[in-house]
Amino acid sequence: MKMIKISMLALTLGLMSFSAIEPVKAIVSKVAIAASSIVWKSESIDVGQIPQNTPKPIVFEFKNTGKKAVIITNVQGSCGCTATDYTKTPIAPGKSGTVTTTYNAAYPGGFTKTVSVTTNAETTVKVLTIKGTVVAATGVKS
Template identity: 35%
Template sequence: MKNFIKIAPLAVALTLLSCKKDQTADQLVIQEDNSAQIAAPMPVDSNAEMIKEAQSKPLTNLVLSEAHFEFGKMKKGDQKEHIYEVTNTGENPLIISQVKPGCGCTVPDYTKEPILPGKKGKITLKFDSSSFDGLVNKQAEVYANVEKAPIIISFSADIQP
């Protein structure tokens, strides 16, 4: 029992550190001569650049079907997804340039083509619960050609053993 008490905080710490926000990754760059090389990691704080890129198009407005979703109780190891509906309520086409999840346990997918005024698009977040126990709150940043980018969407789950 003593060993369990010593190991439990370590396991919790490792779980929290294994899925932290703003992790960097090496990028593979293909040169004109078709050789590949590893580029330097992207800067951790590239949010300003992503906002500038997203807002470089004519601005519009959007409405989300919901900003937060609750999966409720999930069995550890389950993979679930939720679709957030996006409606363009502005006068210009809505362009979602990127959806950036908080960690690698969440995989985004979204409407890549411009969403015309009055039309709807989708943002899907797929969550893998295998690294978590208990209550979990996750979020993703949505970069689009709107005035207040990024837009935060989130979900929560109660991971059961």
């Protein structure tokens, strides 16, 4: 009987240790999110209607709110229809930078495209979104 009580006590303590692990992970995750040093003005931009065959530049702005310079290491559009450019120099604390994507509005209809941004300030890739509708060109002017 004494052996059963000891086994039950060990099992109970073991289960209690698992329940303590999850809140620690949640706290660490919240601290990591709060520590991000890049604040984007907008992570998704709706450009509305744009005319067919007219490339549309879209500028995403961000501010470095951290204590170290931010360097953009890679910017990649989700398809060949989005050309990208970005601030190439280190962005000092308190300063701002940009990521520009130019959408090639070749085909009429709605679109949603993404741009993935990698920096030295965040461990995960930031995904920015552009969307809108390409309106078909009408008639030929004489």
